[in-house]
Amino acid sequence: MTQSKYISLVEIDNNNILLYSTFNTSLIVLPKQIYESIFVQQCYENDEYVSQLKSLGFLVEDDTAQLKQIESIRKQNLSSGEQVVNIFSTNNCNARCYYCFENGIDMVDMSEQTADATVEFIKEYYPQKKLKIIWFGGEPLYNFSTIIRITKALKEAGYLLSCHVTTNGSLVSQEIIDFLSLNYDRVSFQVTIDELGNDYGKIKRYIDCDVQIAFERTINACHLLIRNSIILSIRVNYLDKQIEAAKKVFMSLYDTFSYADKEKFLIYLAPLTLLESCQGCPDSSNHLLELLRFHYEKGVYKNIRSNKCDDLLSLFNLMPKGGACRAANKMHITITAEGKIFPCNRYAKYNNYSIGDVLTGINKNNSFYKFFYNWQVVEEKCKTCSILPICQGGCKALKTLYKKKDFVCQRKDIQSDLLRMFYTKLFNK
Ligand code: SF4
Numbered sequence: 001m002t003q004s005k006y007i008s009l010v011e012i013d014n015n016n017i018l019l020y021s022t023f024n025t026s027l028i029v030l031p032k033q034i035y036e037s038i039f040v041q042q043c044y045e046n047d048e049y050v051s052q053l054k055s056l057g058f059l060v061e062d063d064t065a066q067l068k069q070i071e072s073i074r075k076q077n078l079s080s081g082e083q084v085v086n087i088f089s090t091n092n093c094n095a096r097c098y099y100c101f102e103n104g105i106d107m108v109d110m111s112e113q114t115a116d117a118t119v120e121f122i123k124e125y126y127p128q129k130k131l132k133i134i135w136f137g138g139e140p141l142y143n144f145s146t147i148i149r150i151t152k153a154l155k156e157a158g159y160l161l162s163c164h165v166t167t168n169g170s171l172v173s174q175e176i177i178d179f180l181s182l183n184y185d186r187v188s189f190q191v192t193i194d195e196l197g198n199d200y201g202k203i204k205r206y207i208d209c210d211v212q213i214a215f216e217r218t219i220n221a222c223h224l225l226i227r228n229s230i231i232l233s234i235r236v237n238y239l240d241k242q243i244e245a246a247k248k249v250f251m252s253l254y255d256t257f258s259y260a261d262k263e264k265f266l267i268y269l270a271p272l273t274l275l276e277s278c279q280g281c282p283d284s285s286n287h288l289l290e291l292l293r294f295h296y297e298k299g300v301y302k303n304i305r306s307n308k309c310d311d312l313l314s315l316f317n318l319m320p321k322g323g324a325c326r327a328a329n330k331m332h333i334t335i336t337a338e339g340k341i342f343p344c345n346r347y348a349k350y351n352n353y354s355i356g357d358v359l360t361g362i363n364k365n366n367s368f369y370k371f372f373y374n375w376q377v378v379e380e381k382c383k384t385c386s387i388l389p390i391c392q393g394g395c396k397a398l399k400t401l402y403k404k405k406d407f408v409c410q411r412k413d414i415q416s417d418l419l420r421m422f423y424t425k426l427f428n429k
């Protein structure tokens with residue numbers, strides 16, 4: 001008998017310790033002396049507690065079995081789940097945000113030939129006829145003709161489509177909404193608004209609009225989306241030290257769009273680190289606890305899952321996963337405006353990380369392909385890390401592109417705080 005390696009714990013008061021299995025989400029509160037006798041002194045004579053801890057996965061017969069199970073889930077996750085393709089209709093953009101991780105990319109539109117080759121590639125690569133397209137860029141709406149071309153061809157090929165448009169919002173029009181609503185079963189938009197008024201215009205530095213009217217243009221676009229019942233999330237990017245300013249932006253936007261149906265409308269804060277880490281991954285914030293508390297208080301992300309416990313585990317980043325992120329799935333790839341294929345859009349401007357292209361397909365012998373989609377846990381420190389089932393080795397882009405291996409592990413430092421926050425919210429302490 002031995003202890004599972006995948007346990008997080010926190011002292012919840014002077015007498016009790018909360019144990020959480022990151023492997024299977026079991027929770028147990030143990031009196032301190034019981035915890036010490038079983039987990040510190042490794043005395044397994046208290047039958048009642050020991051059998052309960054065994055059935056919950058805190059004690060195990062063989063300490064490698066759980067790792068094997070984690071690897072098997074990772075393997076399964078690689079090719080299961082939703083079919084999603086991230087397509088850059090263009091690398092070009094009408095804004096010049098200082099923080100854009102694509103700064104330096106070739107500003108080209110997807111050509112008609114590449115669009116047609118993209119359709120042919122999709123028909124071969126995605127066997128099911130249900131497909132989600134994330135329109136990305138650059139500013140995807142800057143080259144809407146490519147969106148029309150690919151959409152029509154995939155519809156003709158019998159695909160049932162849904163889409164998510166990641167946009168700065170400036171070019172949204174009724175015609176665009178009408179086309180998407182007609183051709184996609186589900187349409188959602190993500191619009192980034194980092195500042196209010198003229199400060200917004202100063203950050204975006206649009207090349208087609210004066211600073212003074214840029215904010216109003218984007219706000220009007222959001223109103224238009226809401227009036228058309230389109231699912232809309234507004235993302236407020238902020239630098240780590242400016243979370244208070246970001247909260248003010250959040251509250252102001254919250255008031256502006258207070259009339260929106262909350263089932264179809266969401267505002268959230270997203271930390272920028274300038275380390276170019278995944279901006280969709282709040283793990284990278286030094287203010288993660290504060291951010292999550294704010295999101296909890298404002299009801300962001302509630303009702304995602306079926307019960308409060310799972311909602312809270314998910315909100316506080318405590319839920320085990322099948323892979324480090326959405327990119328840990330071969331069914332979720334990125335195609336750039338040049339037709340190059342990447343496992344994650346972070347690599348889009350680095351051709352040496354391409355795993356293929358739409359004309360020749362994916363090269364499975366490519367060493368980066370093998371590295372990115374390796375389901376085995378390679379790093380020794382990860383194998384025994386208490387949060388491996390949650391972190392899954394972390395963002396590969398951080399490790400490969402930015403050489404920020406240790407940065408990934410920072411979230412371990414706040415694991416107990418996350419657990420305490422989860423516990424207090426779950427039991428309204
Ligand atoms: S990357 Fe760091 S935090 Fe993540 S599983 Fe590995 S050791 Fe743990």
Ligand code: SF4
Nearest residue numbers: 278325344395396397
């Ligand atoms: S590899 Fe990193 S940057 Fe890419 S999707 Fe995953 S977490 Fe984000």
